[in-house]
Structure formats: C-alpha cells, structure tokens
Amino acid sequence: MVDATVNAQSGPRGPKPKRVMSSTNIIIYGTLFVVCLYYLLPLYVMIVTSLKGMPEIRLGNIFGPPVEVTFEPWVKAWSEACTGINCEGLSRGFWNSVWILVPSVIISIAIASVNGYALANWRFKGSEVFFTILIFGAFIPYQVMIYPIVIILRESGEGITWFLRLFNEDASAFRLMGSLSGLVIVHTIFGMPILTLLFRNYFTSVPEELFKAARVDGAGFWGIYFRIMLPMSLPIFVVAMILQVTGIWNDFLFGVIYTKPETYPMTVQLNNIVNSVQGVKEYNVNMAATLLTGLVPLIIYFASGKLFVRGIAAGAVKG
C-alpha cells in the first residue's frame, strides 16, 4: 500500500500521450488507406482475372473473386501462349531475359564501382572533366543514340570477325547486332553514368583518412578496393543491383531493337502476347503473363528492402 501512494504522488511525467484515434491520425491513416487501395486495386483485378476461366470473365464482373479457381492461364502464359509462329509461351523470353540480365548487372556494377572508386579516391589530372562528361551522358535522351548504336554494333561485329579471321580463315562471322552479347554491352554502357555517380558519391563519403591509412599500410589500388572499400559498401551494391535489375528487366526499347525474335527478352515477348490482334483476347492469360514478367523486380525489392533504404540514404543524397 505504501508503494501505491508513492506511485500516485510521483505519477507519470511528461505530456499525456496522444490518443490513437486522434483526428490527425485518422486523416493520415485514412489518406494512406485510400492511396493503398488506389494502387492495389489494379493488382487485385489482375490476380483475380488471371485465376478465372474465359467464360467467367465474359460475365463481366471484374472485381468479383473467381468462382472456380484455375491455374491454367498461368501455365498457358508460361509455356503455351503463341507469339507469331512460335508457341513456347513466356518461358523462352524469361530465359533470354535472365541471360541478358545476369551478365549486364554484374559487368556494369563491376565497372561502375571501380570507376566510382577511382574518381573518388584516386583523383588524376582531368578526372573531374571525365566525371562531368560521364554524368552528362545521364541527361541525354537515349532515343537519340539508338541508330548510332546500331551502326556501332554492326561495325564492331564486323571488326571482330575480321580480327578472328586473321588467325583462322574459317572463323564464322561474329555478330554483336541482334545478339544477346550486343544487348549486354548496350545495357552496361547505359548503366554507367548513373551507377558511377552512385558509387563515386558513396566512396567520397568514406573517410579519406581510412584510404590514407591503407596506403601507408602498403595496399595498392586493387588492394584498397577489394579489402577496404568493398567490405564497407554492401548497401550501395544492393542499391546498384536493384536499379540495374529493374531497369534491365523492364527494358523494352533496347530489347526490341538490338535483338531478333529468337532472342527477344521477356518484356518484348509479353508485348507480343498481349498485343496480338488475331483470335480471341485471352484476358486471363494476358494478366498471368504480365504478373509473371513483373515478378522478378518485385521479388528483388521485397528481398532487399531494408538494405535498399540504407544504401539510398548513404550514397545518393550527398553530392
């Protein structure tokens, strides 16, 4: 009982905590709820539609849940849907996209991180000019460069063929234009400005004394990069990876221009399935195909959300 009186006298300090259902909270959460609804509703419609059969879709109530759940549209979208003469579904496009994505992401991040590291820590004569030119590249609309790149890819392919034939008369023609490797090169180059900026800013924020200490300790350019800088910069690598994965996976323009039908990436194939004008529009298959295509970036985001925020905060803000 003594304790109780003491507690009553001293009591809780500080201002009274606000109620959960205060008007401010209601407005904030209400707005958020409406916005969420706005963004989630189309996704809901897509999922629901993709699980319905065509007869059910024709009934026309698009918000209604499927009466009879069927996964057939998904199977069809993945492995049976036709684009032109081939009827392999999205699966081929998926693997094409993977073969484009993996090397593009790895190569572009590898080069850009070294670029950023060199520009941040090993200033050389003209490094600022070099950096400015590189960043300038980020502001040029890339539609301007489409045709020149076609020529560059064609000519350099021929150049490589000529070079190979110096050693082996019978070497087959080497093509960059229309091949996956050509597209990988294009993606790598177009990722360079923004990734280099990202990495440079991150490495600039690493204390300079750390770099100096490593030099006094006898570490060279690569020693410092691999053993000091790399272990410290996981967040920015995750950010770069997300940027590249989503950017390259969602790319349509380069995919459709620099490849040919056998090597079309998933997005192009999706377009061809959804926009085919022959026959019945299979809305359920289209929805399933679209969801399948969007799955990869979505998974990447969910898997690395926390690191992504940390990396953005660390690298992108500071100029």
Added chain:
Amino acid sequence: MTYSVEIKQLDLAFGSVKVLQGLDLNINEGEFLVLLGSSGCGKSTLLNCIAGLLEITDGQIYIKGENVTWAEPSERGIGMVFQSYALYPQMTVKGNLSFGLKNAKVPKDEIEKRVARAAEILQIGPLLDRKPGALSGGQRQRVAIGRALVRDVDVFLFDEPLSNLDAKLRVDLRVELKRLHNQLENTMIYVTHDQIEAMTLADRIAIMKGGQIMQLASPDEIYNRPRNLYVADFIGSPSMNFIEGHLEGGNFKVDDMVLPMDGYEFVAPQTADRPATIGIRPEHVVTGELVRNTPLKFSVDIDLVEPMGSDTLVYAQLGRHPFRIRMDGQARVNVGETIEIGVDPSRASLFDKATEDRL
C-alpha cells in the same frame, strides 16, 4: 651525420595556390618534433608530404639518408596515426594491426610475434579480437598507434592524434605517448594545434604560418625567446601583453613612461633606435611584496578578475593599454582596485614594429 628526415626546398602547389614554399627542415634521429600552428598553416599538408600521401611540386625529401621524394608511402619507413583513428571497421583489432604486414608479405609467425609485442606495449592484448566499433576512443587511438608500431618503422607521423579525445583522456594519452617515445626512441613528427601538447611532448617545435616555418627551436627557447611577434602571440595562454612604443638609447618609451631595458639580451649587440613593441607574459609579472625587487614598477587598475583555482587571471589597464596579469590562485584582488606590479626586463621581449622580428 645523416638526419632522420631531411626536407630540402619543398614546394607544394594546388593549381596556382602555393601551400608550401621553399621549406627546409632537418629532423634528428630519435627526435620528437612538433609541427604547431593554427588551422590552414600547412602543418598537416607538410606531414602528408613526408608520408608521401601528397605529391609534391618541387624539392626533395630524404628519410634515413635515402631520397624518398617519389617513393610510395609504404616504402618510406613511416607509420602514420590519424586524428579520426582511421581503423578498418570490418576488421578486428588484430586484422587492423596485421593488415600492413600482410601487404608487405611478412611471414605469419613473424606477424604473430610483432602483433603480440605491440599489444603488450600498448596494453591492448584483451581487445585483439574485437571490432573497432566496440572500442572506446582511447582504445581506438591505441590500436591506431599499434598499427604504426607493428610495422617497425623509422619515423612515426602523428596527425592531431589526440584531438578527438575528451580532455582527461587526452592528458593521459599524452603522457603515454611521451613514455612510448622514451621507450622506442624513434623519430616522431607530431602535428597539433594545441600548444600544451606541443610544449610537453616536443624536443623541438616548428611553429608554422602560411606554409612557412616561423621558428624552429626547443619549447623553452620558443617560450622565452620568441623570434617574432607571431610566435610570441601564438605561444602562451593567456597570450603575451603587447605595448607599442619606441626604443631609444636602450630604453623603451611608451607614452610618458621610460622603461630602462637593462639586462635584456638584444639579438644584435648594437640596436638602433626605432619604433618597437614590448611583449610581457602575464605570468612574468610580479605582484605584492616581490615588486620591491624588480627594476620596473607600474601601477595598474583592475578591470576584471577571473579566478581559475590554480591561478587568478586579472585584466587591468596600464595607462591606456589593456594588460593581463596571472596571479596566484590565493591572490585576493577586487575590480576597481589599483595595484603595484613589477616586470623584469630580462624576461620581456622586444620586437621591431615594422618587421615584427625580435630585437
């Protein structure tokens, strides 16, 4: 004899900005040299040049008689300790200590031996498996010193190593650093803006200003016989009192007072009459009974009293010149009081008013 570090006609320019110009500096074997100056004076820049972290524009640097002007930092036989400690955050203390040795391809058992020795000297044995993030500021700085220690270098370079520590720890580590120097007997070059650190640690102090060395001398010499007005003003806290006047026939005249400078050691035996500035350290002023024995006596009016425990700092007016006096902590003086003070001319400093050099 060869010097431990020898700098000849060092120039450093960033574009058109000349940071260091024609700088010469010789540092003896086993000497503790402190580069002291306010921020922007080029002291850290000079240290970075010695370390090889900055490419110099012109001149030569020798370490142990070897021309290392274009050598890599790791090839110069130097170890460096930074203000921010600069420990590699992803490595353990042991990893931090052995990083340089691994780069130099030192055999494994030798690395173990050296790390153990450094850990013993710096008393960081129990911390070897921790990451720097789990260490206190003082422990981090010890590890940073250890990193230089394990490499068995000829010259230690310190770039304001104590500035990030709190006041009490700074004093402790300062003492430890001095002990370490006595034990290792390496050459040490130490950059600081803290004059107490400079006075207590240094065998010689180089006071820098605007990329040039103003005075290079022992702490005692710098304190008692500053070569110019800048050095006199920079060293000592509270700083020296300066009064402008005239030097005439061996007497210093200011307003209607005449101060005979008997006992003052002039730099040149015959010093012509000229406008001059006299400098008197607040702690060289005597008060009370002792005034009777001093050759120069004045009376001053007290403006402000700052008791500091060990001392009492008195702000007063000597004629129309402000005058600071450091009195005993027990001194009882009041604002508005007029007291008698005495000055010994042999402990004062005279400077040419135009050139600001010591007379």
